[in-house]
Each structure stands twice: as C-alpha cells, then as structure tokens.
Amino acid sequence: MDKLLAYIARTQIWKSIIRHGYPDTPRNRTLAVLSNVLLHLHPVKVRRSGIKLSYTWCMGGLTFFLFLIETITGLLLMFYYRPTAELAYQDIFALREHVPIGVMREVHRWAAHLMVISVWLHMYRVFLTGSYKPPREFNWNVGVILLVLTLLLSFTGYLLPWDQLAIWAITVGTNMARATPFIGHEGPGAALLQFGGLQFVHAGDDVRFGLLAGRFVGEGALLRFYVLHCLGFPLIAAVLMAVHFWRVRKDGGISGPL
Amino acid sequence: MPQFIKDLIDAISAPIPYTVLATALLAGVLIFRKWVSKPSVFVAFSVVGVVAFIGAFPDPNFKQIITKPDNIPIVILIASVVFFTWLFLRRAVINDERIKKGQPSLEGEMAKKKVFTWPDLVYSELICMLLFMAVLMVWSLLIQAPIEEPASMARTPNPSKAPWYFLGLQEMLVYFDPWIAGVLLPSFIVVGLCAIPYLDTNPKGNGYYTFEERPFAISFFMAGFILLWVSLVIMGTFLRGPNWSFFGPFEYWDHNKLEPMVSINLSEYFWIKALGQHLPQNPLIREAPGFAFLGFWFLMLPPILGKWVFKKMALDMGAIRYAVFAHLFLWTALVPLKMIMRWTIDLKYIIGIPEWFLNV
Numbered sequence: 030m031d032k033l034l035a036y037i038a039r040t041q042i043w044k045s046i047i048r049h050g051y052p053d054t055p056r057n058r059t060l061a062v063l064s065n066v067l068l069h070l071h072p073v074k075v076r077r078s079g080i081k082l083s084y085t086w087c088m089g090g091l092t093f094f095l096f097l098i099e100t101i102t103g104l105l106l107m108f109y110y111r112p113t114a115e116l117a118y119q120d121i122f123a124l125r126e127h128v129p130i131g132v133m134r135e136v137h138r139w140a141a142h143l144m145v146i147s148v149w150l151h152m153y154r155v156f157l158t159g160s161y162k163p164p165r166e167f168n169w170n171v172g173v174i175l176l177v178l179t180l181l182l183s184f185t186g187y188l189l190p191w192d193q194l195a196i197w198a199i200t201v202g203t204n205m206a207r208a209t210p211f212i213g214h215e216g217p218g219a220a221l222l223q224f225g226g227l228q229f230v231h232a233g234d235d236v237r238f239g240l241l242a243g244r245f246v247g248e249g250a251l252l253r254f255y256v257l258h259c260l261g262f263p264l265i266a267a268v269l270m271a272v273h274f275w276r277v278r279k280d281g282g283i284s285g286p287l
Numbered sequence: 288m289p290q291f292i293k294d295l296i297d298a299i300s301a302p303i304p305y306t307v308l309a310t311a312l313l314a315g316v317l318i319f320r321k322w323v324s325k326p327s328v329f330v331a332f333s334v335v336g337v338v339a340f341i342g343a344f345p346d347p348n349f350k351q352i353i354t355k356p357d358n359i360p361i362v363i364l365i366a367s368v369v370f371f372t373w374l375f376l377r378r379a380v381i382n383d384e385r386i387k388k389g390q391p392s393l394e395g396e397m398a399k400k401k402v403f404t405w406p407d408l409v410y411s412e413l414i415c416m417l418l419f420m421a422v423l424m425v426w427s428l429l430i431q432a433p434i435e436e437p438a439s440m441a442r443t444p445n446p447s448k449a450p451w452y453f454l455g456l457q458e459m460l461v462y463f464d465p466w467i468a469g470v471l472l473p474s475f476i477v478v479g480l481c482a483i484p485y486l487d488t489n490p491k492g493n494g495y496y497t498f499e500e501r502p503f504a505i506s507f508f509m510a511g512f513i514l515l516w517v518s519l520v521i522m523g524t525f526l527r528g529p530n531w532s533f534f535g536p537f538e539y540w541d542h543n544k545l546e547p548m549v550s551i552n553l554s555e556y557f558w559i560k561a562l563g564q565h566l567p568q569n570p571l572i573r574e575a576p577g578f579a580f581l582g583f584w585f586l587m588l589p590p591i592l593g594k595w596v597f598k599k600m601a602l603d604m605g606a607i608r609y610a611v612f613a614h615l616f617l618w619t620a621l622v623p624l625k626m627i628m629r630w631t632i633d634l635k636y637i638i639g640i641p642e643w644f645l646n647v
Contacts, residue, residue, distance in 0.1 A: 052405050066623040070367045071404045078397035080408045082380065084496075086371060087415055094416055098423070118437045125431065135427035142360035143423075145452050149364075149512075150371060156483070156508050157375045159501065160493040166484035173480045180452060194357075197437035197447045201457065205469025208644065216466050217645040245440055281646050286395040 042178065070274055072282055081282035084158070088151035092179075095144040099182075100135040103259065110189070112255035114248040117191035141183050148179045152204035160284035168276040171269055178266045188251060200246050200253070206237035213237060288342040296343075297535025300526055303630050306623075309518045310510075316376070316591035317506060320498060324377040349536050352525055356433045361451060361524045368517055376390075389414070395496040445529045445542060454523025455516050461531065462625045464636075464646040472622070479615045486612045489601050502526065503600075507616075515622060550635035553577045570640045577638035584621065589613035 039052075046205065049060035062068045078084055096167055109128060110120045110124050124131050152172065155161060161169035187198045211218040212235060219230040240247025299308060316323050323329070330454040343349045353362060382392040390396075402408075449457045459468035491500040498505055526533055528540040557576040558564050567573045593601035593609055601609040638647040 055403070058405045060464075066380065066403070068409065071408060072323045074401040075404055075408055076398040077400045077402055078394040078495075079409065080402070081397065081409070083374065086374075088414060090415065091419065094419060098420075114438075118434075121434055125434065132424075132427050135430070135432045136423055138432040139360070139424055139426050139430075142357070142451075143363070146360060146364050146367065148519075150367060153368075153512060155456045156512075157379075158494060158496060159504075161484040161495060162487065162490065162493040163484070169484050170481050173477060176480075177477060180634055182463075183452065184450055190434055191438045192435040193438060193442070193444055194433070194435045196440070197444055198450050201447050201449045202453060203455075205465050208465035209470050210466060213466070213470075215644050216470070217643055220643060225401065247440075253308060285398040286392055 041246060062074045070278075072278065075282060076285045078285050085283065086150060088147050088154055092144055092147045094149055095147060096266070096270070098140045099137060099144065100263065102133045102140070103263075106131045106137060107259060108234050112189065112251050113252060114191065117251060118188065121190045121192070141186060144179060145183055149175050155284075158284060164277075164280045165284065168273060168280055171273045175269050175273060177271070178262055182258060182262045182266065185254040185262065188246070188254045189258065191251065196246050199250070203237055203240055203246065203250075206240055207232075207235065209236050218241065271274060288339075288346065292344065293343075293357060293535075293537040300535045301533055302522070302626075305518075305522060305526070306514075306626065309514055313509060313513055316372070317498070317509070320376045322378055324373065324380040326377070329373050329377075335588060340591050343536070346537050348539050352536065356430050357451065358524055359430070361521060365515065368513065372513070376498070379498040382495055382497050383499045386500070392495040392497070398494075401531060403482075430474055446525075446527060446531055448523065451524055454527075455519035457531075458519045458523050458527070459622070462629055464644075466644065467647065472618075475615065475618050479619075482611060482615065486604065486608055486615075488608065507619075511619060515619070550629065550633045552636045552639040553580065553634060556632075556634075570642065574640055576636045577636070577647065580637055585614060585617055588617060 037249040038047075045182075048064050052058045052059045052061040059073045062071055062073050069130070073257065109124050111117065122133070124134050153168065155172065184199075184202060188195045207213045207215040208217075210216045212230060213219060214228075214230050214232050214237075216235075219235070220228070224228040232238065238244060240250075240253075241247070242253050299305065311377070344353075352358065376391060382394075385392055396543060440583055448454060456468055459472060462468075463472070487501075489501050489504065489575050491497070492504075525536060528534040529542045529544070530546075532544050532546050534540055534544070553576050554566060558566050558573070571578075589610060592613060597609070600612075604612060625634075626635070636646045638645065640646065
C-alpha cells in the first residue's frame with residue numbers, strides 16, 4: 030500500500046497537479062497552502078486566537094459554506110424548474126413526488142434559513158470583537174452589503190415555489206414599496222409630483238410596479254425574481270465575497286488584539 | 288405542564304409585558320454579567336429552559352406552532368443567540384478581569400503564537416464542513432420542505448406574513464405607517480450599520496472580547512439586535528396570528544379574536560382634549576403639535592444630549608460624527624417611544640396627514 034502511494038506520488042500526472050511533498054514539514058505545509066488556489070485564500074500561518082471556535086464562532090466560514098451548498102443545490106433545482114405561472118408550482122410538486130432522491134429542495138430551503146441566521150451571528154461576533162474598527166472599516170461595509178444580499182437572495186427565492194405562502198409573503202413584503210416617499214404611489218410626496226391634474230406616480234408606474242413588473246405579484250414578478258435569484262444576486266454576492274475575503278487578508282488577517 | 292403556568296406564560300407573552308420583560312432581562316444579564324457568565328449558572332438556566340420546553344410540548348397549540356417546518360430555524364435562532372451572547376459575556380468577563388490586573392486578554396495571550404494553516408486550520412474547517420453537511424442531510428431527510436396550495440390572488444390567507452426575517456419590520460406596522468416601517472426603518476438600519484465603524488471612535492476592544500472598555504457600544508448594539516430585531520422576529524413568528532392579533536404560545540389561533548383598537552392622534556389630544564376646540568382645517572396648523580414634537584426630538588435633543596449624557600462622546604467624535612450618530616440614535620429611540628405611547632395613551636400618529644400619506 031505504502032509502495033503504491035509512493036509510486037502514485039512519483040508519477041508525472043500526480044506531480045503535474047500537486048507540486049509538493051506530503052505536508053508534514055514546514056516547507057511542504059507552506060507550499061500546500063501557497064500552491065492551491067482554494068487554500069491560498071488563507072495565509073500560510075495564522076494567529077492561534079484567530080482559529081479558535083470560541084473566538085470566531087465559525088460563522089463567516091459557515092456562511093460561505095452554506096452559499097456553496099445553495100449554489101450546488103440551486104443549480105440542480107434549476108434543471109427541474111420552469112419559472113412560469115402554469116408550470117412553477119407543478120414542477121416544485123413533481124420534485125417531491127416524482128424525482129428520485131428528491132431531497133435537494135429540502136437541503137436548499139433549510140440551508141437558506143440557516144444562512145440568514147449564520148450571517149446575522151457573523152455580524153454579531155464581528156461587532157462584539159470590535160473587528161470593524163480600523164483598519165477594517167471598509168470590509169465591515171462590504172459585509173453589510175453581503176448581509177443585505179443574503180436577505181434579498183432569500184426573499185427572491187421565497188416566491189419561486191409559487192404556492193400560497195410564497196405569493197402572499199412577497200405581496201406583504203413588496204406592499205411596503207407602495208409607500209416609498211415620492212416614488213411609491215401611496216408614499217408621502219408622490220401626490221406633489223403632478224402637472225395639471227396629471228399624476229406622474231401611480232400604481233402603474235411606481236417603484237413597486239418596477240419591482241413586480243405589474244400591479245400585483247404575477248408572472249412578470251416570478252420571472253424577475255427567478256432571474257435575480259439564480260443569476261443577478263449570486264453574481265454580485267460572489268464578486269463581493271471575493272472582495273470581502275481579499276480584504277480580510279489585506280487588513281491583517283482574522284482580527285486579533287493589536 | 289399545569290394550566291396556571293400556561294396561562295401565566297400566555298399572559299406575559301402579550302406585547303407590553305413581553306417587551307418590558309425582554310428589556311429587563313437584557314439589562315439584568317449585562318449588569319449581573321459576572322454571575323450570569325458562570326458556566327454553572329448557564330447550565331442551570333439551560334436545563335430549566337429545556338425542561339420547560341419539553342413540558343410544554345404535549346400542548347397541541349404549542350406543538351403546532353413550534354414544529355411548523357419553517358419555524359424550526361427560529362427555534363435554532365433563539366438557542367444560538369442565547370448561547371453566543373452567553374459565550375461573549377463569559378469571555379468578556381474573563382478578559383475584563385485580566386485587563387484590570389494588567390495581563391493581556393485571552394486572545395492577546397494566544398495571538399503571540401502563530402500556527403500553520405495546514406493542518407491546524409484546514410482540518411478544523413473540514414470537520415466543521417462535514418458535521419454541517421451531515422446535520423443538513425439528516426434534517427432534510429427527516430423534514431420535508433412544505434408546499435402549500437397553488438398561488439391564488441383571489442384567496443388571502445389569514446394571517447399573511449412576510450418572510451420570517453422581516454417580521455420585526457412587519458411588527459413595526461402596528462405602530463408606524465408602511466413608509467416608515469417598510470422603507471425608512473430598513474434604510475436607516477442599513478445606513479446605520481455601515482456608519483458604525485466611522486462613528487465609533489473608541490480605539491479599545493479591537494480584536495478581543497470586552498464589555499467594560501466599550502459598555503455603551505455593546506449595550507446599544509445588543510438592544511438593537513436582540514430587542515428590536517431578534518425578539519420581534521420571535522414575536523412575529525410565534526405570537527402573531529390571524530389579523531395580526533396577539534396569541535400566547537398555548538392559545539388557539541381563533542380567527543374571530545378581536546382586539547379593541549381605539550387610538551387617537553396627537554393633534555386630537557392637543558386641539559380637542561386640551562384646548563376644547565375643533566380641529567383646524569389647514570393640515571399644517573392642525574398637525575403643528577406633532578411638527579413641534581418632532582422638531583424638538585430631532586433638532587433640539589441632539590445638542591441637549593451632547594451637552595449632557597453624551598458630553599464625552601460628542602467631544603471625542605467631533606461635530607459631524609456626533610450629529611450623524613445623534614440622529615441615528617434618536618430614530619432608534621423613536622421606535623420604543625412610539626410603542627410606549629401607543630400602550631399608555633393610545634397614541635396613533637404624532638403627525639397624521641392621511642391626505643398626503645404623511646403619517647408619523
């Protein structure tokens with residue numbers, strides 16, 4: 030067995046992929062982190078305090094892990110789902126009844142709930158350790174935007190099953206947009222935007238209409254939410270996550286006492 | 288669980304005692320943090336909590352609301368916020384004592400040593416990932432994702448609730464109009480969070496747990512996160528039923544439950560009750576008391592507070608930082624103030640101009 034492993038490690042294929050020996054010496058441990066595109070998110074050495082669960086609570090890492098889970102399960106779900114008013118509910122229902130090992134929707138849903146919680150707890154931990162203080166002010170802001178994106182991802186996903194829970198939760202949520210000052214038709218100031226009795230802001234052109242592609246939650250809203258959920262928000266979140274992790278490194282690694 | 292305990296819990300879960308008790312609990316935990324942070328105390332309270340939870344479980348109404356598949360994450364949220372708040376207090380109390388003695392904090396002690404990422408960090412990451420994957424798979428195999436009846440705009444379910452993480456804002460709809468509860472407050476939350484690093488000029492407590500080096504920052508954030516966000520999410524999920532009426536955890540969700548709603552505007556208090564006159568025709572004159580109150584709140588209070596309770600902070604922060612902070616702080620304070628005014632004097636609007644959709 031040992032001989033076989035030693036032989037594999039000598040082959041050209043292995044050497045072309047892994048360019049260092051077994052990571053049990055300082056040199057190879059350094060190379061293991063530096064020569065791997067995923068691991069090089071990490072520095073070669075970290076402060077002992079920075080990897081203690083009692084310090085970090087692991088919530089940031091967990092959020093990233095859950096994002097990856099959501100991406101993978103979401104991709105699989107997209108194979109089975111068509112975002113139209115006639116088919117969406119049927120497809121979700123079929124996922125439970127007819128698709129073998131149809132557990133992906135469950136994983137997707139429970140991981141989504143957990144991700145909202147883990148992102149809140151991550152923010153809680155970062156606040157309590159004062160890790161937003163200089164030099165990490167900007168990265169805290171990136172984090173706030175990622176938190177909002179997490180909520181938006183969950184919110185847009187909420188509509189996709191196209192059942193009573195989905196459509197009414199989104200109706201309640203987006204009803205708020207009617208009351209946006211000036212750009213919602215029931216918002217303060219909207220009535221002032223008129224010319225000769227002609228209202229500029231009404232139910233057919235206000236911010237809620239733009240959000241839903243209609244006066245109520247219908248097929249237009251479903252398509253809009255689907256595109257944002259599967260493509261728009263994940264792309265923005267991925268870019269910001271890259272910035273977030275890069276800034277953690279550039280600002281001196283996981284925070285610790287100065 | 289005996290009926291009188293259930294009745295007691297139902298009674299103290301009503302919005303007024305719930306909010307008062309939650310506030311008192313948080314204040315008590317922070318003041319008596321040395322005692323609370325003892326592991327034995329935490330274990331004792333946890334055991335009492337778990338026993339009460341199990342004792343309450345046979346109750347059909349309690350069981351129904353707690354085991355609803357989409358409510359399970361909220362139970363996890365409660366447990367994890369309690370646990371991590373305790374963990375913070377424990378570390379902060381230890382660190383504060385070490386700092387008093389002139390020793391480095393626990394984190395400072397450990398930060399002296401650096402370790403290799405491989406294997407120390409990558410292995411714990413791998414274990415965390417596998418554990419969580421296992422938990423998620425078991426959870427997903429045991430509990431099916433719910434699916435209700437097909438979407439229909441013709442049938443409105445009662446209650447209609449927003450997604451659970453926005454229920455704190457939906458709760459605010461009881462006290463504020465949508466343009467404040469649904470637009471202004473969430474915007475201020477995001478802006479306020481972004482502003483935190485630029486407003487907090489205290490250099491201490493960067494990278495380690497402490498309470499005594501930044502008591503105001505931590506108390507204020509906890510009040511916002513725990514009292515105004517998480518506890519209202521819990522209330523919106525478990526204690527709000529049909530018509531957004533209040534229901535105790537052991538109460539049946541009766542669709543016919545009616546809550547008397549008599550609420551009066553500040554203008555009516557001023558013109559009719561205090562002066563004994565009719566309401567003026569011009570809305571600006573009619574609502575002058577409300578404008579005066581909000582003018583005082585947002586324009587007069589910042590300098591007054593800056594000379595008084597926030598004197599040291601205002602000096603440290605400088606004029607611009609302090610002005611931004613004071614307005615964000617007063618918006619946060621307006622939320623509980625409006626709640627209290629609704630409970631005590633049935634106040635509906637401070638400024639009520641429905642013809643312009645301008646109700647505060």
